[in-house]
Amino acid sequence: MEDILNEVEAAFDPAALAVTLVRDHVADNVDALNALAADQAAAVLSYLPFDRAIDILDQPELDAAPDIVRALPEDLFATLLSGMAADRAADLFRQIDEPERARLLSRLDADTRKAISRVLVYPANTAGSIMTTEFVSAPSTWTVGQTLAHIRKVERTRETVYAIYVLDQSSRRLLQAVTLRRLIAAEPDAPILAAARHETPITVPALMDREEVARLITKYDLLAVPVVDAAGHVLGIVTVDDVIDAILEESSEDVQKFGGMEAIEQPYLQISFAHMIRKRAGWLCALFCSEMLTASAMQSFQAELEKALVLSVFIPLIMSSGGNSGSQATSLLIRSLALRELRLGEWWRVAIRELPTGLMLGAILGTLGMARIAVWQQFGFYDYGEHWMPIALTVGLALVGIVTFGSVTGSMLPFLLQRLGFDPASASAPFVATLVDVTGLVIYFGVALVILRGTLL
Numbered sequence: 001m002e003d004i005l006n007e008v009e010a011a012f013d014p015a016a017l018a019v020t021l022v023r024d025h026v027a028d029n030v031d032a033l034n035a036l037a038a039d040q041a042a043a044v045l046s047y048l049p050f051d052r053a054i055d056i057l058d059q060p061e062l063d064a065a066p067d068i069v070r071a072l073p074e075d076l077f078a079t080l081l082s083g084m085a086a087d088r089a090a091d092l093f094r095q096i097d098e099p100e101r102a103r104l105l106s107r108l109d110a111d112t113r114k115a116i117s118r119v120l121v122y123p124a125n126t127a128g129s130i131m132t133t134e135f136v137s138a139p140s141t142w143t144v145g146q147t148l149a150h151i152r153k154v155e156r157t158r159e160t161v162y163a164i165y166v167l168d169q170s171s172r173r174l175l176q177a178v179t180l181r182r183l184i185a186a187e188p189d190a191p192i193l194a195a196a197r198h199e200t201p202i203t204v205p206a207l208m209d210r211e212e213v214a215r216l217i218t219k220y221d222l223l224a225v226p227v228v229d230a231a232g233h234v235l236g237i238v239t240v241d242d243v244i245d246a247i248l249e250e251s252s253e254d255v256q257k258f259g260g261m262e263a264i265e266q267p268y269l270q271i272s273f274a275h276m277i278r279k280r281a282g283w284l285c286a287l288f289c290s291e292m293l294t295a296s297a298m299q300s301f302q303a304e305l306e307k308a309l310v311l312s313v314f315i316p317l318i319m320s321s322g323g324n325s326g327s328q329a330t331s332l333l334i335r336s337l338a339l340r341e342l343r344l345g346e347w348w349r350v351a352i353r354e355l356p357t358g359l360m361l362g363a364i365l366g367t368l369g370m371a372r373i374a375v376w377q378q379f380g381f382y383d384y385g386e387h388w389m390p391i392a393l394t395v396g397l398a399l400v401g402i403v404t405f406g407s408v409t410g411s412m413l414p415f416l417l418q419r420l421g422f423d424p425a426s427a428s429a430p431f432v433a434t435l436v437d438v439t440g441l442v443i444y445f446g447v448a449l450v451i452l453r454g455t456l457l
Contacts, residue, residue: 003382014040014047015047017032017047018044018047019047021044021048022048022049022052024055024101026052026055027059029052033045034061038064038068038070038071038337039071042068042069042071042072043071045057045072045076045080046072050079050080054083057069057088058085058088059082060091060245065092065095066092066093066095066096067272067352069104070096070104074107077107078107078109078112079115080360081112082106082108082109082111082112084269085134086132087119087129087130087131087133087159087236087242089112089115090119090129093105093116093120094120094124105211105265115133118235118289120213123207125210125246126207126208126210127204127205127207127209127238128206128207128208128227128235130213130238130242130243130245130246131206131227131235131236131237132159132236132237132238132239132242133236134157134159134389135160135165135224135226135234135236136150136151136154136158136161136163136164136165137154137165137234138150138164138165138193139167139169140166140167140193141169141191142192143188143189143190144186144188144189144190144192144194144195145188145189147164147183147192147194148183148188152187159237160223160237160239161180162179162180162224162252163177163179163223163224163237164177164178164180164192165178165226165234165237166193166196167234171231173232173233174226174228174232174233174234174321175193175201175203176196176197176198176201177196177202177226178195178196182197183196185324191339202216202225202237203225203227203228203232205227205228205229206227206229206235210243210246211246211247213225213243213339214243214246214247214341215339217240217243222240225237225238226239243453244369286431293438294434294438294441297438297441297442298441301445304356304445304449304457307456308448308456308457310456311386311394311444311448315441315444318398318399318438318440318441318444319397319436319441321365321381321399321403321440322402322403322405322433322436322437322439322440323404323432323433323434323437323438323440324406325358325362325403325406325410326406326407326409326432326433326435326436327410327433328407329406329407329408329409330413330432332411333350333410333411334414337414337415337418337424338424344415344419347412347415350411350415351411351412354408354411355404355408356408357407358403358404358405358407358408359400360428361404362399362400362401362402362403362404363400366395366397366398366399366400366403367396369395370392370395370396373391373392373395374388374392387452387455390451390456391452391456392445394444394448394451394452396441397442397447397451398448401443402436402443405439406432406436406440409432409435409436410432413431413432413435
């Protein structure tokens with residue numbers, strides 16, 4: 001594929017590239033188009049077979065999809081958008097700002113525009129925003145044979161046919177969900193409801209968070225879950241591939257937040273310089289201002305540092321240990337909250353668990369720290385002076401206190417942020433480390449004042 005792109009790069013020929021791409025897998029086609037400018041990718045799409053072009057646009061991995069569709073000829077744009085899944089088309093329009101969004105929507109036919117608009121009304125990251133309106137339904141009065149004939153007729157226009165939703169003949173409310181497997185195994189003349197398991201179907205409201213939808217699909221091992229309104233009418237379905245895409249996107253956002261920055265929606269190389277600065281500068285400034293508190297804490301202990309300069313040698317060790325323990329606890333709790341392994345009301349159970357954990361981890365690090373000072377002193381690697389034993393004890397006890405504080409604080413921050421309505425991932429490792437840095441210095445010098453008073457201080 002790279003060789004093909006290198007050949008085309010010098011003398012771009014969209015028709016020739018389209019002939020080559022049609023022999024490859026759709027995923028490989030997406031990789032090829034991602035390597036082109038948006039107008040070039042649009043030109044290639046215009047030469048591809050209609051079904052293949054739609055399949056490519058339906059792939060979430062197509063990086064510059066909004067720019068590509070805007071570069072398409074007007075008639076081709078409307079035709080391709082009408083063939084796309086409504087949820088994927090809605091994702092494209094969400095990335096286009098007004099008034100251009102309204103202008104592009106107006107170029108679509110009425111049915112396509114209505115289907116896309118129905119998805120666009122729901123907030124991002126909800127079940128309604130990732131649902132597709134192309135699903136298979138059947139009235140409760142149909143037989144198995146009638147339903148199978150209907151599936152053969154409409155399967156090309158539906159996102160999936162593995163689940164068939166049986167609706168009440170008069171009210172159109174959801175009664176049952178029947179899998180294609182059970183439908184095929186049933187007698188053709190049997191009523192469609194005879195093929196159902198007669199269990200209450202698993203449904204989700206349109207405003208449910210997509211992470212909760214993913215949890216339900218995983219829990220009940222579903223291929224799709226219907227999205228219903230208050231009256232029980234099916235608005236659309238969320239398929240397992242939509243959930244996988246949502247999980248990957250959420251994971252990417254969380255990883256970026258762990259690093260101390262706002263989540264970005266575009267691939268790295270497509271982000272403008274100004275956008276990158278906006279996403280990173282805010283958090284860096286907040287963390288920098290927080291670190292000023294660390295400088296203030298050190299200034300308040302300036303007199304002690306002047307009397308015992310040897311204490312400054314262990315400041316990086318003390319600060320990093322507290323930050324590391326806090327980051328560990330934060331990462332564990334963010335994952336547990338995301339997977340619904342813990343509820344907000346169980347914060348006290350976590351605190352009770354993290355307190356002895358922090359004490360034990362602090363004791364382990366404290367013992368290592370004391371051993372390091374003793375070895376360096378005895379073998380002559382560094383002379384800590386005649387009071388090296390109290391200094392070792394100071395470092396050891398300070399590490400116990402700081403690691404314990406970091407573990408408890410790092411585990412409680414996600415609960416606090418979620419209680420306040422923020423994303424727990426915002427309790428990123430840099431934020432926790434900065435908070436523990438300040439308190440760590442206070443603990444360290446507080447222990448030093450108690451143990452070294454009358455000797456070094």
